[in-house]
Amino acid sequence: MSDAETPSRKPHLYLVDGSxxxxRAYHRLPPLTDPEGTPVGAVYGYTTMLWKLAQDLDDADGPTHLAVILDKASRSFRHDLFPDYKANRxxxxxxxxxxxxxxxDATRAFSLPCIEEDLLEADDLIASYARAATRRGWDVTIVSSDKDLMQLVGKxxxxxGxxxxxxxxxxxxxxxxxxxEKFGVLPEQLGDVLALMGDSVDNVPGVRGIGPKTASKLINEYGDLESVLTAAPDMKKSKMKENLIEHAEMARLSRVLVQLKEDxxxxxxxxxxxxxGIPTDPLAAFLSKHGFxxxxKRLGAGAGSPARPTDLNPAKAQNAAAENAPGATRQALPEWPKVDLDTYECVQSADRLDAWIARAFAAHAVAIDTETSSLDAMRAELAGVSLALGPNDACYIPLGHGSDDMFAEKPEQIAMDxxxxxxxxxxxxxxxxKVGQNIKYDINVLxxxxxxxxxxxxxxILSFDLDAGRGGGGIGQAHGMDSLAETHLGHTTLTFKDICGTGKKQIPFSAxxxxxxxxxxxxxxxxxWRLWKVLRQRVADEGATRIYEQVDRPLIPVVAGMEREGIKVDRDFLSGLSxxxxxxxxxxxxxxxxxxxEPFTVGSPKQxxxxxxxxxGYKGGKKGKSGxxxxxxxxxxxxAAQGVDMAARVLDWRQLSKLRSTYTEALQQAINPRTGRVHTSYSLVGAQTGRLSSTDPNLQNIPIRTETGRxxxxxxxxxxxNVLLAAxxxxxxxxxxxxxxxVPPLKEAxxxxxxxHARTALExxxxxxxxxxxxxxxxxxxxxxxxSRWGLAGRLGTDADEAQAVIDRYFERFPGIQRYIVATLEKVRECGYSETLFGRKTHFRNINSKNQAERQGAERAAINAPIQGTSADIIKRAMARMIPALRDAGLNDVRMLLQVHDELVFELPEGDVAAASPVIERVMAEAALPSVTLDVPLGIDIGTGKSWGEAH
Incomplete structure (x- = not known):
């Protein structure tokens, strides 16, 4: 008898909203292809999440029955009721x-039921199965966060059941x-709230102007949707009253659309x-076929334990022959135990801290993280330090916990000093x-x-150097800890808001x-620590050693030091300029x-x-989906190019407004009261090509070609x-x-x-x-x-045919450029990534997209990435070598403050300018050597002055 049939255990059905x-898998995990070239990034993510769910539920002694429910098609019976249903998707x-x-196939490889039906949405099947199961006395858990399904909660x-x-x-x-708490009503009233507020994602119309708070207030006051609509004519005169009356039928239709079909x-x-139990053979065959x-490697050879019917814990699994699987390109994960939050130690005595320090010295490697009061490393107060020496071998050392109230009792902790x-x-x-995730921050705090x-x-940075361009979402997000843990470890981390809350209820970490x-x-x-082990082993295998060891890793302490240095800004000058x-x-x-x-709000695009x-009545106006x-x-x-003065003035207004808010006002607020300087934060993973990016404040985007920017x-x-020196x-x-x-003519020039540019004009x-x-x-x-020809036409003020003729003539005079473009695109289409001269890989997930706009965008980026990326690599190498070279020359008072695009900014005593300039120029000019010998010299322009504007 299986565990599911044991009479002493009440049946518990889990219904997984697979869609x-x-x-979630597609957007959060990087794109992958299997050995046959089929995209499988979402498949891999889905498989790991289903695996983790099964493991977690097993450990919690969860379901006796489980099914995955999917949407079979984009059309359902609701489209017959309202043809525009989900039209916005x-x-x-x-x-x-x-x-x-x-x-x-992945679902069935786990030997789990995969349910889908024509003209029915997954929500309707989930509702029907939930109703049938509870009537038989079974408990039901719906694995989802979908608001529509919350109508079933508590039934x-x-x-x-x-x-x-x-x-x-x-x-x-x-x-x-x-x-x-979320909607302000009971689950059985949620459908009425959803009908009033509508849903822009599913294009459920609702009542115009009524949002979640108003909807829940109305339902709480009148009881249900029909009562609200009946009472509308007697309500106090308002726009809401007019909308309730005018859109009453839409509200009733919306109620039908959000109603789950339970029969x-x-x-x-x-x-x-x-x-x-989960038979391993089908799952192993599926994983092997797609190169997972x-x-x-994590899959055990056993058939599963009847006592734990969803026993998929990779920590219990034995190794499979992963190295011989088709398409195997990476070493398999070590067989670590899963992350267990209950194994960690809170270090509250000097003796225990001494023990951890001794073990770290013996291990020769330790993962470290600091907990603080702020994301600004220059202002953050230290709350504690965590260390890890292996999987589940970690501790937290609280240092600044407790209330600021002098009468409040503080928890036991070692004195910070x-x-x-x-x-x-x-x-x-x-x-x-010392290993960290964005360890530059911890360096500066400490x-x-x-x-x-x-x-x-x-x-x-390891992740960025291995997988730049592979992940979805923002660049930094793709290499953040939460994303990396899910991608590489199949683990969902605790979040800051899980611990500290959000909004007005948020507490500082020290509390x-x-x-x-x-x-x-x-x-x-x-x-x-686990990510370091996983990613570090890939560096040599995937040819990332040179870019990581010779370019990015040496830059970490250098950039941290520049952030601490900061730069002085003249508050009075900014105030006057503002x-x-x-x-x-x-x-x-x-x-x-x-x-x-007539007067109108210039900042309103609509007006x-x-x-x-x-x-x-100007021509060329195009309306978007918003109307x-x-x-x-x-x-x-x-x-403006057509002579429309108003458009030109609006452009001037926008530029000045942005400069004022972003710089002349914001920079005054950014001055650190302790140092009197502005400390920007650099990201080494903020631009796909490898360029540094700058935030809080962003000093990279100050315009340099306009008088106001200067x-x-x-x-x-x-x-x-002192003076500032710009190189x-x-x-x-x-x-x-x-x-x-x-290109011989350009190299000669x-x-x-x-x-x-004169040489190009002559050619x-x-x-x-x-x-x-x-x-x-x-x-x-x-x-x-x-x-493109159209883009160049816009830049030159010509038509597309003439622009194409210019491009053809350029390629005729400089055929090497055309060969470079063709060869670069051929390589990227074949292998999915470009490379700089130092081996930095940038992946382009849309390079073979059937969508023309996506493909052309990827092609444009791919053409420039090796050049712009090599430029970024060179200035990074110069930065890493700069301070040692200056110190060797006895120039101990020269400080490197900023890196902006192709420029470095230093502060130094006026008397050191003559000695420092040739050192700075030499280091920058020779930065590519010895790894790369260029056929052209690198020219460096140096200027000095009391201000950056004067020096540049």
Whole structure:
């Protein structure tokens, strides 16, 4: 008899909303292909999440019966009721479509039922199965966070069975109180709330102007939807009353659309959902076929234990022959135990801290993470430090926990000064490697306590150097710990909001009880240690050693030091500039109103579009899905080029408004009160090509080609007795293009120190004039960025045919550029990534997309990535070598403050300029050596002054 049939155990059915898993897997995990070239990124993610669910439920002694419910098609019976139902939903991504059948195969490989029916949505099947099971006395858990399914929560049948939900994203159960907290009503009233508020995702119309809060307030006051609509005519006069009356029938239709169908015919009997072990052969065959070698490695050879019918715990599994599986390219995961938050130690005594430090010295490597009060490392207060020496071998050392109230009792913890004094020899020891996730932050936090941590490695940078461009979502997000843990470890980490809450209820980490703080903080260190082991073993195998060891890893302490240095800004100058900009903005606004013939909100795209295209009648207005005209920069630039003064003034107004809010106002707020300087934060993974990016404040986007942008740079100043020195690579990307594309005329021009744009003008037009040089400059950069004929036409002010003729002539004069572009695209289409001269790989997931816009966007990026990436690699190598070179020259007072695009900014005593300039120039000029020898010299322009604007 299986466990599911044991009379003493009440049946418990789990219904998994598989469709939600699919899209979560697609968007959160990187794209992959199997040995046959089929996209399987979502399949892999879905498989790991289903595996983890089964494991977690098994450990919790969860279901006796389980089924996965999927949407079979995009159309359901609701479309017959309302043809525009779900009309706003975009079609699924093209590379996801072929994965849908494979996801069904994955479900069946686990020997789990996979239920889907024509004209029915997964929600309706879930509701029908839930109703049938509870009537038989079974409990039902719906694995989903879908708000529509929350209508079923708390339903109990006469047979004794009840329904709840499990949100695996938050690892939280959803019962009646949780539904009430979220929507303000009981689950049985939720359908009425949804009918009033509508749903933009499913295009359920609802009642215009009524949101969740108003909807729940109305239902609580009147009881149900029909009562609200009946009472509407007698309500106090308001826009809401008018909308309730006008859209009453839409509300009734919406109520039908959100109502779950609970009487569907059941395609499989409930008894067929019984869990009775997972046969390994079908699962192993599926994993092997699609090259999921790390999962195959975790799969045990046994047939599963009847006592634990969903026993898929990889920690209990024995190794399979993963190395011989088709398509195997990576080493399999070590057989670690799963993350166990209850194994971590809270270190509250000096003796226990000494023991951990001794073990870390013996291990020669330790993962570390700091917990603080802020994301700003220069202002954050230290709450504690976590360490990890292996899987589940982690601890948290609380240092600053407790209330600021002098009368409040503080938890037992080691005095901060004493603990840091003990940790300092470990964290500074050259014999012990310190591993972190974005460890630059921890370096700076600890540096403020007198600890110079090193040597270090960073899992975030390891991930970036291995997988840049592979992940979905934002670049930084793809290499964040939560994403990496899910991708590589199949583990969902605790989140900060899980521990500290959100909004007004959020508490500082220092106020979190030590038991919860230990689970969260030590988990970070534990996961970091595991990620380091997983990612580090791939570096040599995948050819990333040079870029990681020679470019990015050495830069970590350098950039951390630059962040601590900061740069002085003149608050009074900024304040005066801000006031000046404010006056100009007001003047522009007045002129715009005069041109429009009426006042309106210039910052409103809707109002601006109506003025330009409806009232003033200009051509070219296009409305988007929202029904309003587009007034983005390209639209306004097009109108301005046609002589529309108002468009030109709005562009001026926007630029000044942005400069004022982003810089002249924000920079004053960014001044650190302790140092009197501005400390930007650099990201080594913020740009796909490897360039550094800058935030809080962003100093990379200050415009340098406009007078107003240059004036903002004048606010960055040197301390008394010092000057700022700006060293800028001259036309480095064109120089690299000449080398990488092997273009003799350009290489000759650079070798002779010629004006490269003049040389291009001579080659293209046979003469050098002001106009031909300007056009040549535009062409030089545009073609390197893979510009289209239409794009170049816009830049040159010509038609597309003439622009194409220019491109053809350029390629005729410089055939190496065309060969470079063709060869680059062929390589990227074949292997999926480009490479810099130093081996930095950038992946392009859409390079073979059937969607033309996606494919062309990937092609443009792929053409430029090797050049721009090599440029980024070179300046990084220069930065890593700069301070040692300056110290060797006895220039101990020269400090490197900023890196912006191809420029480095230093602060130094006025008397050191003559000695420092040739050192800085030499280090930058020779930065590629000895790894890469270039056919062209790297030119460096150096300037000095009391301000950055004067030096640049």
């Amino acid at each position: 939600a898993y699919i899209f 975009p079609p699924p991504p093209e590379d996801l479509i072929p994965q849908f059948p494979l996801i069904r 109990c049948a006469e047979g004794g 009840c329904v709840d939900m499990l949100d695996t994203m938050k690892n939280a159960r959803i019962n009646i109180p949780e539904v009430q 569907c015919d059941l395609p499989m009997a409930l008894e067929d959902f019984a869990l009775d 070698t790390s999962l195959l 004493e603990a840091l004094a003990k940790l300092k020899p470990l964290l500074e020891s050259d014999a012990v490697l 540096a403020r306590h007198g600890i110079a941590m090193g040597p270090v490695e960073d899992t975030m 979190v009880p030590l038991e919860k703080a230990t689970r969260y903080a030590a988990e970070d260190a534990d996961v970091t 006031a000046e900009f404010g006056g100009q903005i007001d003047a522009f606004e007045k002129e715009i109103h005069e041109l429009a013939g 601006l579009g109506e003025i330009l295209f409806d009232k003033m 309003q005209y587009s007034t983005d920069q390209s639209v306004l630039e097009g109108l 004036r903002i740079r004048e606010a960055f100043v040197a301390e008394e007795g 800028d690579y001259s036309q480095i990307e064109l120089r690299l293009a000449a080398h990488m594309a092997d 650079f070798a002779n120190g010629e004006d490269i 293209m037009y046979g003469e050098v004039t002001r106009d031909t040089r300007a056009q040549a400059k535009t062409i030089n950069f545009a073609i390197l960025y893979g510009i």
